[in-house]
Amino acid sequence: MAEALTPRSQDYAKWYNEVILRAELADYTPVKGCMVIRPYGYALWENIQAGLDRRFKATGHQNAYFPLFIPMSFLQKEAEHVQGFAPELAVVTHGGGKKLEEPLVVRPTSETVIGHLYAQWINSYRDLPLLINQWANVVRWEMRTRLFLRTTEFLWQEGHTAHATEQEAQEETLRMLEVYSDFATRDAAIPVIQGRKSEREKFAGAQTSYTIEAMMGDTKALQAATSHNLGQNFAKAFNIQYLDRQNELQYCWTTSWGLSTRMIGAIIMVHGDDRGLRLPPVLAPVQAIIVPIWKRPEERAQVLAAVEGLKALLGDRVRWQVDDREEYTAGWKFNEWELRGVPVRIEIGPKDVAREQVVLARRDRPGREGKSCVPQAQLVPSLKELLEDIQKNLYRQALEFREQHTQETDDYQEFKEVVAGGFTRAYWCGSPDCEQAIQAETKATNRCIPLEQPEQPAGHCIYCGQPAREQAIFARAY
């Protein structure tokens, strides 16, 4: 039997890495800070992609593919943007054996090169809105990396849109925030808080950044996706203009929004337990693992024949696999598939064959309590119902955990005591100085100013005591 995982309570970071490596989601590579996403992890990413892509297309977006390389001079056209990204750039200086005249940056994000192209594609109001997304790899040179959470190269999607009016751009920004929120909630079973980023935390070059923030299993926060209203900043830097109905030249209003393979890190940390992953059924690469069980050789043929029957019943109605390896015991397999977070295990042994039943064991409720016997004829509807219930239960558990670890306070002494243990909601005056001081004293950052605020806001900044109109969420974060 394989060695047990490090318990989460003992060393959360170690548990996190062990789960990833042993469940074969990803691995390290010889290139510093770059990971390889292994088939099981990539299948999870494909399901994330499918869930998002469907939503992007339903809201009128099309996919395209923009170049990996960006001339260094492009980044410099938007002052805040280059300042934000300059320290993280990977730079190509040689190509085809020669030194390049102008160094090329490996895209850290694509606002600049896309802005340049939009300026050429957009002529009149008839070309608007322009709603494009790309699935791509990006590179940000990170000093300290963590699998999925912060890697030099990562996969993401980046949406880039151009609009005729400020209002349309703002609507788009919030629409995509809602799309991310819906995906996180329904598909990833992760409750999120929609909010606005402070000036200090916003995207370099944005007018306003929005985020969905989730609480991980160690009570830290993780920014799970962002949506930016770029105002006319990039339109002016790249001359994205259109002729309006009165035939007058106007600057566009643009947005961008992204979600990355970080989401996989969030899924691991929100749902995982000391046995390993617990994958939400909607996204799980394998929703049900069939484990045939026998002891005596004469039982073998009988059980495997029954498994053939189950396979025929299941067809492509759920994503299933059979583990009929003979070199491992049933107990070893149970541990293995629990580690890999498969939502339901279907056990079938000689007794079950005789009774024309199977045993369903749910990953989210370990032990006897999570087991039920189901007639084989009822397998598909029972399994579907169970998967839905597990999906809801994972969400409910995550939400309860977050609520248990969220506090509201108006007292800075209390704030300092509780902020290490989860999300702390407090009034904040809006000053970056207060944010910075709070971070210096508590390691907690301003995660967001939630879109949902008290109906009659009235308070004082948790740090400086000045009158404050909005609450913010503070937490230590990934």
Added chain:
Amino acid sequence: MAEALTPRSQDYAKWYNEVILRAELADYTPVKGCMVIRPYGYALWENIQAGLDRRFKATGHQNAYFPLFIPMSFLQKEAEHVQGFAPELAVVTHGGGKKLEEPLVVRPTSETVIGHLYAQWINSYRDLPLLINQWANVVRWEMRTRLFLRTTEFLWQEGHTAHATEQEAQEETLRMLEVYSDFATRDAAIPVIQGRKSEREKFAGAQTSYTIEAMMGDTKALQAATSHNLGQNFAKAFNIQYLDRQNELQYCWTTSWGLSTRMIGAIIMVHGDDRGLRLPPVLAPVQAIIVPIWKRPEERAQVLAAVEGLKALLGDRVRWQVDDREEYTAGWKFNEWELRGVPVRIEIGPKDVAREQVVLARRDRPGREGKSCVPQAQLVPSLKELLEDIQKNLYRQALEFREQHTQETDDYQEFKEVVAGGFTRAYWCGSPDCEQAIQAETKATNRCIPLEQPEQPAGHCIYCGQPAREQAIFARAY
């Protein structure tokens, strides 16, 4: 009305570029040699991906994602490999504001880094075969670039597999060649010749390379996909070993195979005509374009109401769009959608509304001859049948064209006369010197040694006259 395309007969290269830019498949970017794939072109690529990915998964492959960057030293571990790729490399020398200790190459292909990882993942015969594919971008620094055909960055898939025996690796190599051939034939409606590459033309580091070769509309050849048996070359360079059933350490046998966005260039060149693209229905982003037609304002509501009925009928049974823009005439729209290669146009005007019919116009048969009236109630089955017929017809036309431009000869004088006009099949002794001399004298290269050979081969090399056992296909190529 927009200016007509340059006729293919007048300037094929110019026609090709015009079609791509005007159909909005792709565009140039400010980065030399890098293109942007616009939404219409990317939707075509998504359909290509879906057709291939389904086939890869059906043959037991899983997707994964490997790092973009490869340490320079890795490429040097396989001598032929580095020699082949060194002149085309893009090199990252700086990251995060510092000079890197070892320069990183932007992957031109991933055998080396994947070989390194496979060596860690593979321990015993139980881990084999390892069957992984990745969808990714790659970079090869090209001096002369052409949209889709040869760009510095391009998108592709690269399959990488490891096997216990030489025979299994060879079977895999040919299985994937067959998968490509099936995809080209059925989905892209492109007839291909399966063959082996000569030593001179094979992949740098392969033991044997196989190819599918297609004839373009100007009679030139294009390598549409390749599949390589890598023997133990990379296994030895990267120490990919496994313990066999006797507990002895053995080197693996590996393969790799790839198909890129070049395929889009092939689809354009094989099927396109002087009106523009002709997309095979299986891959076309839009299979049917509905063009409502009216003259008098009172007809408008009537026709648009009927269009709503058509939309409900079609649902998601075919991929359709409606062009109800009012700023363009019907004739302008006909040209536009013909340029974009949409297989079927559905016209509906007041008379059709009265008769409860529509007019179907097929892209592959222009003018009156390609039009038919169909009762609205029969729209879906008629349209599906028509799409299938167009798919077959495009394939048939391409095959006929290739057959008309393929000759077999055993006379070098004749060879020199005919080889500029298509594929020439001739016996060849196997010597690289003869290949090279033929290329120098005729500009034609050895495209492949077809898998299908005469039953009782007996001939003499077209160049040197020595006895030769196999025929090869010679042609000018992209």
